[in-house]
Amino acid sequence: MVNLISLFVAIAFVPSLWAFDSKPNSILEESLYQNFKQSIQSQNGQKLKSFTGFSAYDQSLFVDALWDLADEGEPSAIAFLNNDLPIHYDLTQKLRLGILRIKYKRAQELPAELINEISVALQAEAVDIKIVYLIAAYEEELTLVGHIDLVKLAQTNSQYFDVKGDSETISEISEDMVADLYHQTPDITAYMNGEYIKSVKIFMFCRTSRLYPCLMVMKNVHGEAVRREDGTLWSNPSLASSSRGLPSYSRNGNTPQGIHTIDSVMPDADAPMSFGKFRRMILHFIPKSTNEVLMKSLLPASSHESDWWRSAVVSRDMGRNLLRIHGTGKINVDKETPYYPFMRTSGCIAQRENTYNGVVFKDQRNLLDSIMGAMDLAATYDNETQVKGILYLVDIDDQNGPVTLADLAFRGIE
Secondary structure, three states: OOOOHHHHHHHHHHHHHHHHOOOOHHHHHHHHHHHHHHHHHHOOOOOOOOOOOOOHHHHHHHHHHHHHHHHOOOHHHHHHOOOOOOOOOOHHHHHHHHHHHHHOOOOOOOOHHHHHHHHHHHOOOOOOHHHHHHHHHOHHHHHHOOOHHHHHHHOOOOOHHHHHHOOOOOOOOOHHHHHHHHHOOOOOOOHHHHOOOOOEEEEEEEEOOOOOOEEEEEEOOOOOEOEOOOOOEOOEEEEOOEOOOOOOOOOOOOOOOEEEEEEEEOOOOOOHHHHOOOOOEEEEEOOOOHHHHHHHOOOOHHHOOOOOOHHHHHHHHHOOOOOEEEOOOOOOOOOOOOOOOOOOEOOOEEOOEEEEOOEEEEHHHHHHHHHHHHOOOOOOOHHHHHOEEEEEEEEEEOOOOOOOHHHHHOOOOO
């Protein structure tokens, strides 16, 4: 019934790439996602109706691909949404598909069977937090089609309000806390059994409005501030802004505040229009742990009770994925945009690229080389695979304008 031969052939070769990346699922994840997108684009909705052999992991990536294509206006993805929800799918994915069908007016409401199934799940002793977060994130859409009782039931879980509180408004973070983050970050030698001992720390300071460029500074493998030849602090402008203007808990939303790890690069710069001429760096969330002790082990004590870093927790538990640092082959033709000459992304961290007013930008190349230098590595293509670091991304205030070194100096970072 379903022609999956080309898809399975593609998947069969992916595991051989696992050894390339310290996080075994990174390349597999992106490869599966891209294969699913291609399959959706090449098949009609009826042929794609089943995919009965999918694991929950595969289902999630398939719905990711379908969601993104639908948002891009791909006809085959919209057509797929005319199908009934697959009964064999994981509950979370059935809810996501149901929300998509409502969003694109392929259904007026969620099916009664799905509502009953979700209601039972929300009253279980161990509630799947993804269900709660999804209902919170799409509360407006679900309420508009009459699912008020479902929303109210989800609201009985206190974590529902993690999403509603993560509204990209200014966090309560003081200048002293920002200074602590940079000067008092804990030793990471014990984190993940020492996996990040020989890695850099990158601090990316942003505005609440992600329309304005952020600024990165870095510490090397010896814990020292990376400086330029003239002694000034090394810095690198970057953008963490959703091209769809979505908050960080949404798929394709702003890059979430919090802590991420940088774990190598993708094998090739194989999509230069989307991701630029140079290999994109792989970002991961900090793994889930009881009371987020892993996350807190990377934070100074002054941030432990703060909420600024919890956006990354919510985004991780919502199932966001495929975050990268990359350039682009696209040109920003609008000089009036606050982020010019950056291009906004689908939630990744963007670097400037291309030529503007006679200036050639290749920030991804410079960032890769600077990280390798800070790791005491020669800046070579082969060494890019060893790039590794802890990335702290924080919104420091709600001012309008790019973050500058003067903003950091005001907070004792210079």
